[in-house]
Amino acid sequence: MPLLRNFLALTGAALLALFTAIALTAGWLYPGDPLDMVAAPLLWPGEDMAFPLGTDPMGRDLAAGLAHGARASLAVGFYAAFVGVAIGTLVGAAGGYFGGWLDEVLTRLTELFQTIPTMLLAIVIIAIASPSTETVALAIGLASWPTIARLVRAQFRALRQADFVTAARSVGYGDLRIIFGEILPNALPPIVVTTSVMVASAILLESALSFLGMSDPDKLSWGTMIGNGRELLRSAWYLSALPGAAISLVVLALNLLGDGLNDHFNPRLRQR
Amino acid sequence: MSQASSRASLRLRRIAAQALPTAIGIVILHFCLLQLVPGDAVDVLAAEAGSATAETMAQLRASLGLDQSFLAQLGQYLWRLAHFDLGQSSRYHAPVAELILSRLPGTLLLMVVALAIAVVVGVACGVLMSVWAGRWPDQLLSIAAMLLHAMPGFWVALMIVVVFSVHLGWFPSGGNATLGADLQGLAWWRDRALHLTLPALSLSTFFVSIYARLTRAAMLEVNRQDFVRTATAKGLAPLAIQLRHVLRNALIPVTTMMGLHLGNLLGGSVVIETVFGWPGMGSLALEAMLARDYPVLLGVLLLGSFVVIAANALIDLLHAWMDPRIQGE
Numbered sequence: 001m002p003l004l005r006n007f008l009a010l011t012g013a014a015l016l017a018l019f020t021a022i023a024l025t026a027g028w029l030y031p032g033d034p035l036d037m038v039a040a041p042l043l044w045p046g047e048d049m050a051f052p053l054g055t056d057p058m059g060r061d062l063a064a065g066l067a068h069g070a071r072a073s074l075a076v077g078f079y080a081a082f083v084g085v086a087i088g089t090l091v092g093a094a095g096g097y098f099g100g101w102l103d104e105v106l107t108r109l110t111e112l113f114q115t116i117p118t119m120l121l122a123i124v125i126i127a128i129a130s131p132s133t134e135t136v137a138l139a140i141g142l143a144s145w146p147t148i149a150r151l152v153r154a155q156f157r158a159l160r161q162a163d164f165v166t167a168a169r170s171v172g173y174g175d176l177r178i179i180f181g182e183i184l185p186n187a188l189p190p191i192v193v194t195t196s197v198m199v200a201s202a203i204l205l206e207s208a209l210s211f212l213g214m215s216d217p218d219k220l221s222w223g224t225m226i227g228n229g230r231e232l233l234r235s236a237w238y239l240s241a242l243p244g245a246a247i248s249l250v251v252l253a254l255n256l257l258g259d260g261l262n263d264h265f266n267p268r269l270r271q272r
Numbered sequence: 273m274s275q276a277s278s279r280a281s282l283r284l285r286r287i288a289a290q291a292l293p294t295a296i297g298i299v300i301l302h303f304c305l306l307q308l309v310p311g312d313a314v315d316v317l318a319a320e321a322g323s324a325t326a327e328t329m330a331q332l333r334a335s336l337g338l339d340q341s342f343l344a345q346l347g348q349y350l351w352r353l354a355h356f357d358l359g360q361s362s363r364y365h366a367p368v369a370e371l372i373l374s375r376l377p378g379t380l381l382l383m384v385v386a387l388a389i390a391v392v393v394g395v396a397c398g399v400l401m402s403v404w405a406g407r408w409p410d411q412l413l414s415i416a417a418m419l420l421h422a423m424p425g426f427w428v429a430l431m432i433v434v435v436f437s438v439h440l441g442w443f444p445s446g447g448n449a450t451l452g453a454d455l456q457g458l459a460w461w462r463d464r465a466l467h468l469t470l471p472a473l474s475l476s477t478f479f480v481s482i483y484a485r486l487t488r489a490a491m492l493e494v495n496r497q498d499f500v501r502t503a504t505a506k507g508l509a510p511l512a513i514q515l516r517h518v519l520r521n522a523l524i525p526v527t528t529m530m531g532l533h534l535g536n537l538l539g540g541s542v543v544i545e546t547v548f549g550w551p552g553m554g555s556l557a558l559e560a561m562l563a564r565d566y567p568v569l570l571g572v573l574l575l576g577s578f579v580v581i582a583a584n585a586l587i588d589l590l591h592a593w594m595d596p597r598i599q600g601e
Contacts (some may be wrong), residue, residue: 119539244427254421
């Protein structure tokens with residue numbers, strides 16, 4: 001089983017590296033605007049080898065769209081996860097380290113945001129702040145930080161009485177230095193694992209939002225492509241199927257990587 | 273008996289202490305978001321009328337109390353909320369609360385059925401996986417769960433429609449009932465069930481995968497505990513041990529996660545309802561979003577959150593019933 005686990009984690013890492021490479025080189029692989037018409041409309045995948053993944057009803061190359069879409073989807077995913085991890089870490093660290101009324105208030109706040117349906121909150125934020133890559137990422141981050149906050153809080157509560165923290169305090173380190181220099185590095189492994197899962201769920205959430213038409217209208221993302229293909233679902237289902245498969249692969253890669261990291265950091269659980 | 277009832281009341285009080293601050297917080301957040309919305313009700317009314325002078329708009333603002341201070345407006349808002357007045361929808365020309373409540377049953381039905389499918393199928397798969405842990409049925413189901421976990425729900429929905437609706441023609445691809453058909457009795461139920469199947473299935477896939485993996489891990493964990501060995505030594509049948517003792521304990525983490533997933537379930541329902549044209553709160557929220565009908569959109573956020581709070585309280589009670597050790601402090 002460990003061998004299989006390692007293999008899966010490596011597959012995940014390789015897939016993720018591949019998609020990141022495609023996203024970074026999309027402009028070079030497929031120069032020009034992916035929204036331009038380049039071929040006959042509605043070519044099925046494999047019908048014309050110049051456009052291996054086919055074209056949409058506007059004659060746009062689906063492969064070019066997927067490559068450029070990778071850029072938008074991954075960017076939003078990572079950016080949103082960054083926002084969520086930053087907020088969650090600050091809230092969780094402050095509550096877990098200082099305890100008392102601050103912890104009480106922050107825990108309530110975390111519960112509050114955990115109760116509100118993430119998707120609805122993100123829709124409302126985007127409706128108020130008009131969709132762009134930044135606002136979508138910010139909305140997803142703002143709506144999804146509680147997971148990290150709970151985790152970081154638990155870690156900090158467990159570690160704040162640890163010997164090395166007492167030692168640091170007796171040497172006269174300040175609170176900030178203890179939080180960021182001493183406890184956070186030790187609490188990092190589970191945060192890293194959860195971050196990979198958060199990037200995955202941010203990508204899923206972004207795809208749903210852009211499927212519903214809530215994304216930067218000038219940028220192509222995988223969710224938008226699925227939404228565009230939806231009207232032709234009966235005759236040309238590949239238009240929706242391909243971008244969806246791309247999303248699933250990226251999310252799968254991130255989940256596999258997360259599982260692998262989890263096993264790596266918790267060897268005790270490895271035999272499961 | 274009296275001890276049990278006092279425990280129940282303690283439990284209820286604890287649940288209320290948990291839920292109330294969250295509800296109040298959500299109400300305040302709702303008010304703040306309403307303040308952030310670009311333009312106000314008067315702008316909307318003016319746009320509807322097509323023409324309005326600055327004077328009439330100022331008059332309208334005064335009559336709606338929109339020219340008062342932040343705190344006064346908060347007070348008015350709370351007063352209206354206490355009377356269940358969430359404002360007026362500009363798009364539907366109807367009270368927001370009425371609109372949302374008319375769509376609430378549709379969403380609740382979809383959520384409850386999807387959750388039931390997710391729990392039943394997920395737990396069943398998890399039990400099978402734990403029984404065959406490490407062997408091929410386990411690995412096959414694990415891979416399936418991993419794939420389901422990675423797919424966007426709305427995409428699963430579209431692909432299910434392609435297969436079961438477009439190609440096989442087994443299920444209708446949208447709506448919640450056949451339009452114009454005057455069905456009675458069994459035919460009515462059948463029609464409803466057929467319309468419900470695909471949306472509920474696609475909403476449940478993601479959660480099936482979660483519960484399967486969770487049940488598997490929990491079953492393996494419980495199986496290692498002493499009381500299982502005792503039960504075996506006592507001569508209980510393996511199946512009885514697994515179902516009566518191990519599964520009962522393994523279900524506790526599943527119900528805990530269920531509470532955490534309710535918000536996700538409601539969020540997923542927004543997209544699934546849109547895919548299937550299912551008349552629920554989610555499709556209402558999207559229509560409101562496209563029409564810039566902010567009171568409706570924010571009303572859905574408020575009531576959706578309340579639904580999650582109420583359902584969480586229910587799950588807490590279920591929890592207490594399943595594991596008597598869990599008590600109020």
